[in-house]
Amino acid sequence: MSLEPEELNYLKSKIGREPSSTELHIVAAEWSEHCSYKSSKKHLKMLPMSGPLVISEKGYDSGVLDVGGGYVITAHIESHNHPSAVEPYGGAATGVGGVIRDILSAGTRPIAILDGLRFGNIENDKQARWLFKNAVTGIADYGNCLGIPTIGGEVEFDECYSNYALVDVAAIGFGKKENLIKNHANNGDLVVLVGGSTGRDGIGGSQFASDSLETEDRSAVQIPDPFIEKLIIEAILEARKHNLINALKDLGGGGLSCAISETADTLGIGIEMDVDKIHTREPGMHPDEIMISESQERMLIITNRQKLKKLQEICKKFSIACSVIGHVTSGNKMHVKKGSETFANISTDIVANAKLLDRPSKKPKYLKLIQKEKKLKPISNLSKTMMQLISSPNIASKIWVYSKYDHEVGIRTVIKPGQDASVLRLDNGKFLAVKIDGNPKHCYINPREGAIGCFEEACRNVVCTGAKPIGMLDHLQFGNPQDPEIFWTFLETLKGLTDFAKYFKIPCIGGKVSLYNETPKGSIKPTPLIGILGLIDTKPLFPKKIKLNDSLIIIGNTKDELGGSEYYEYIHKFVGGNCPRVDFKESKKNMNAVLGIIKRELIKVVHDCSKGGLGIAITEICMTNHIGCNISINEVPGEKLEFERILFSESHSRYLLVLEQENLKEVETVLKEKKVPFKIIGKFGGKKIQFLQGKKTMIDLDVNKTHKIWANSLKDMVLRG
Amino acid sequence: MKVGVIVFPGSNCDRDMFHVLTNVFSLDAQYFWHKNGLPKNIDAVILPGGFSYGDRLRAGAIAAHSPIIQDVRKMADKGIPILGVCNGFQILVESGLLPGVLLKNSSLDFMCEWTNLIVENNNTPFTSQFQIKQKIPIPIANGEGRYFVDEDTLKKIKKKNQIVFRYDRVVNGSTDRIAGVCNEDGNVVGMMPHPERAVESEINPIDNKPSSLIFKSLISSIGATH
Numbered sequence: 001m002s003l004e005p006e007e008l009n010y011l012k013s014k015i016g017r018e019p020s021s022t023e024l025h026i027v028a029a030e031w032s033e034h035c036s037y038k039s040s041k042k043h044l045k046m047l048p049m050s051g052p053l054v055i056s057e058k059g060y061d062s063g064v065l066d067v068g069g070g071y072v073i074t075a076h077i078e079s080h081n082h083p084s085a086v087e088p089y090g091g092a093a094t095g096v097g098g099v100i101r102d103i104l105s106a107g108t109r110p111i112a113i114l115d116g117l118r119f120g121n122i123e124n125d126k127q128a129r130w131l132f133k134n135a136v137t138g139i140a141d142y143g144n145c146l147g148i149p150t151i152g153g154e155v156e157f158d159e160c161y162s163n164y165a166l167v168d169v170a171a172i173g174f175g176k177k178e179n180l181i182k183n184h185a186n187n188g189d190l191v192v193l194v195g196g197s198t199g200r201d202g203i204g205g206s207q208f209a210s211d212s213l214e215t216e217d218r219s220a221v222q223i224p225d226p227f228i229e230k231l232i233i234e235a236i237l238e239a240r241k242h243n244l245i246n247a248l249k250d251l252g253g254g255g256l257s258c259a260i261s262e263t264a265d266t267l268g269i270g271i272e273m274d275v276d277k278i279h280t281r282e283p284g285m286h287p288d289e290i291m292i293s294e295s296q297e298r299m300l301i302i303t304n305r306q307k308l309k310k311l312q313e314i315c316k317k318f319s320i321a322c323s324v325i326g327h328v329t330s331g332n333k334m335h336v337k338k339g340s341e342t343f344a345n346i347s348t349d350i351v352a353n354a355k356l357l358d359r360p361s362k363k364p365k366y367l368k369l370i371q372k373e374k375k376l377k378p379i380s381n382l383s384k385t386m387m388q389l390i391s392s393p394n395i396a397s398k399i400w401v402y403s404k405y406d407h408e409v410g411i412r413t414v415i416k417p418g419q420d421a422s423v424l425r426l427d428n429g430k431f432l433a434v435k436i437d438g439n440p441k442h443c444y445i446n447p448r449e450g451a452i453g454c455f456e457e458a459c460r461n462v463v464c465t466g467a468k469p470i471g472m473l474d475h476l477q478f479g480n481p482q483d484p485e486i487f488w489t490f491l492e493t494l495k496g497l498t499d500f501a502k503y504f505k506i507p508c509i510g511g512k513v514s515l516y517n518e519t520p521k522g523s524i525k526p527t528p529l530i531g532i533l534g535l536i537d538t539k540p541l542f543p544k545k546i547k548l549n550d551s552l553i554i555i556g557n558t559k560d561e562l563g564g565s566e567y568y569e570y571i572h573k574f575v576g577g578n579c580p581r582v583d584f585k586e587s588k589k590n591m592n593a594v595l596g597i598i599k600r601e602l603i604k605v606v607h608d609c610s611k612g613g614l615g616i617a618i619t620e621i622c623m624t625n626h627i628g629c630n631i632s633i634n635e636v637p638g639e640k641l642e643f644e645r646i647l648f649s650e651s652h653s654r655y656l657l658v659l660e661q662e663n664l665k666e667v668e669t670v671l672k673e674k675k676v677p678f679k680i681i682g683k684f685g686g687k688k689i690q691f692l693q694g695k696k697t698m699i700d701l702d703v704n705k706t707h708k709i710w711a712n713s714l715k716d717m718v719l720r721g
Numbered sequence: 722m723k724v725g726v727i728v729f730p731g732s733n734c735d736r737d738m739f740h741v742l743t744n745v746f747s748l749d750a751q752y753f754w755h756k757n758g759l760p761k762n763i764d765a766v767i768l769p770g771g772f773s774y775g776d777r778l779r780a781g782a783i784a785a786h787s788p789i790i791q792d793v794r795k796m797a798d799k800g801i802p803i804l805g806v807c808n809g810f811q812i813l814v815e816s817g818l819l820p821g822v823l824l825k826n827s828s829l830d831f832m833c834e835w836t837n838l839i840v841e842n843n844n845t846p847f848t849s850q851f852q853i854k855q856k857i858p859i860p861i862a863n864g865e866g867r868y869f870v871d872e873d874t875l876k877k878i879k880k881k882n883q884i885v886f887r888y889d890r891v892v893n894g895s896t897d898r899i900a901g902v903c904n905e906d907g908n909v910v911g912m913m914p915h916p917e918r919a920v921e922s923e924i925n926p927i928d929n930k931p932s933s934l935i936f937k938s939l940i941s942s943i944g945a946t947h
Contacts, residue, residue: 140831225775227730230731403832403833406831406833406862409862410737411924413924414924416926542926
């Protein structure tokens with residue numbers, strides 16, 4: 001818990017004296033990688049962050065999009081990886097709490113949560129199962145209690161997360177544009193701390209998160225209390241309604257140190273505060289501890305003397321503490337006192353702006369070796385292989401997870417979890433589709449193409465509901481950035497995302513970088529997670545029941561791209577090969593064609609091809625509709641490949657469409673006009689899912705049996721203990 | 722016709738219920754904070770779902786001692802229709818206005834899923850528009866939703882026709898698959914599933930008409946008494 005020697009020298013040169021102990025603690029917290037983004041900040045600027053719908057305001061922790069009719073959407077993504085790896089329940093729960101407060105600090109009501117979870121191999125690793133189970137319960141208990149629906153997400157298992165966990169939480173907020181908080185402060189305004197008490201939990205959490213997990217510093221994990229968070233949400237929104245808030249900031253990583261210094265720096269003000277005025281959980285806390293405690297469920301409000309009484313009344317109504325801890329001063333110093341004694345008095349532009357680093361990068365050696373293909377053992381029984389994949393943890397239904405989340409509360413969830421993307425209805429008559437996607441297996445083999453693939457996959461998923469992507473959230477998770485090879489993968493990821501965002505004109509509205517994700521066996525695979533928000537002006541595609549003789553169409557080319565696929569890794573235990581690449585032009589064409597056809601209401605179901613490829617995507621459609629299908633694999637457009645390769649390639653930009661025969665002609669005409677590669681490859685009916693090569697049935701599955709295994713296998717694995 | 726929606730600290734389905742009452746069924750609804758009293762001119766009271774007091778101690782246990790419960794009790798005695806949904810049901814049970822208790826689900830997990838209810842009693846202000854044995858597709862979302870009564874009480878509530886809804890299959894281990902009950906007079910009804918999440922076709926993937934009858938029953942019963 002200290003600064004690097006060169007950082008200490010830099011600090012001394014900036015302030016022209018020895019820093020006090022409290023100043024050192026404040027600066028160490030704020031200059032941690034977690035709070036300062038010192039390794040990444042220089043590079044993050046390459047991402048496009050503006051667009052016609054983007055609203056930017058001073059001091060927001062979440063992105064804001066104008067969705068029309070006087071309404072805005074706010075969105076943010078955060079992770080709580082280090083805490084979740086040692087205490088999954090509390091780590092995951094407080095992860096939800098933190099990102100929810102980011103949404104609240106813009107003055108908007110949180111309306112949805114999504115979670116992206118990653119663990120080791122739960123099939124044979126008991127600890128991975130324990131981490132998984134408890135992280136899910138932590139998210140469920142917190143989100144359910146708040147009454148904010150957890151409407152979607154993804155779960156993935158990979159050996160690279162053994163003894164570790166990635167817990168990413170995205171949150172969406174909604175409100176009137178006129179109710180956004182316009183952060184401002186005047187000299188003499190009051191600084192108020194609202195919510196939970198400040199305790200010794202979470203001390204030094206941000207530095208803890210900026211180190212490799214060598215010591216299991218459990219006291220650095222925060223303790224969740226969703227009930228207080230719920231009261232804070234209602235109190236803050238009521239205070240906002242009465243216009244009592246000049247500026248608002250969530251207390252997250254770095255606690256008060258970060259909230260005070262960043263608020264002061266952003267607004268160009270000074271803040272004088274007295275730690276004796278803070279409601280603490282226990283007596284005898286030192287100012288150093290108070291300043292860096294990361295106790296949860298706290299918000300910082302700047303208000304004025306006229307408004308204070310009403311603010312205190314509202315807090316009293318909700319039984320939450322409300323302490324005036326200081327006031328706004330001229331100048332730019334944060335002055336921390338205990339009674340009359342000064343413990344820190346330092347310029348906030350120094351505290352809030354760590355010296356940015358330009359870390360060296362080098363292409364990792366492993367990449368050259370890993371992109372080679374390998375001759376695979378022939379498979380004699382493909383039906384068996386298919387069943388293995390269906391029941392594998394990465395492909396099996398995640399109903400065990402999302403049935404623990406209240407995904408209905410708020411009565412906005414029009415398309416529920418378990419579909420390509422979830423859809424919420426908005427008060428302006430429009431609909432919002434959201435999805436988060438990651439794919440570390442692809443990203444490991446090719447960081448740049450892998451990251452682009454995650455971006456496209458998330459877009460595909462919202463497109464399947466009829467939504468046009470309007471904003472992106474990125475969460476970039478890597479190992480130790482001091483390793484030039486790891487830093488290279490970070491830069492490649494960022495470049496890939498930037499290229500795609502610019503080409504598709506999808507602005508990045510928020511994000512997070514999480515580094516030092518190291519496990520006892522080494523660093524995690526590059527794990528960028530992409531969240532996409534899509535807007536639907538009229539109505540989403542409500543999936544309709546598939547009936548006898550409905551047709552199956554595939555849009556998009558299938559290529560020899562099985563590197564990082566579930567088929568290679570789960571069936572053949574082979575890590576390597578050709579990573580799928582997105583052809584931007586083709587991607588755009590296919591996306592627009594699908595959106596056009598959905599708009600014409602010619603389609604019953606649209607599903608994208610991703611993990612497990614075409615074979616799994618078709619089987620999923622059959623299982624969720626309890627109907628069989630006959631599929632001719634020879635008809636699939638794209639490269640001429642072996643049967644298995646066509647079935648399990650994870651090429652991007654592919655969509656499956658189900659439609660009634662009477663609409664077939666019209667759809668074909670549209671697709672021909674749009675010049676997208678497509679073919680009719682199947683017909684629904686009966687109870688058998690049959691994949692044919694020519695006239696030969698290569699795979700023959702009973703839809704009900706398959707569904708049962710798919711739906712229950714994750715639960716069975718978890719209940720193994 | 723005025724319907725009161727009670728808000729406890731931690732209620733989180735209050736706004737959903739309010740939306741349904743006002744925007745879907747055009748009723749005059751009003752929120753009442755748990756520390757305030759209920760005015761005399763209220764025609765019906767709804768205790769919405771949520772996590773009052775964060776489910777501390779036991780779901781509904783602390784809210785059952787809120788000042789407003791005294792007024793709810795008086796209204797119950799006067800025969801005014803009172804509905805508790807999910808946490809609201811738990812509060813009514815904890816306050817002794819309804820028989821039985823709600824325990825952790827037999828899976829020990831929170832469960833959010835769509836179920837089917839069977840109407841067993843159409844002689845309450847919330848079920849008068851139903852046929853007996855009519856099916857209602859409706860979602861549940863709870864961790865402590867397993868209704869339990871001992872054998873003697875079960876016999877008694879059966880005899881007095883106090884079982885209002887049953888699940889059509891074993892969902893959470895509830896005694897006799899009970900999903901909702903009423904008091905002896907029938908004017909106080911509690912149910913674990915969420916009718917406010919099922920009455921709009923946009924968010925109900927199955928059929929929104931049956932659950933709408935819960936509110937239509939209320940409207941006709943308030944209309945009949947006033």
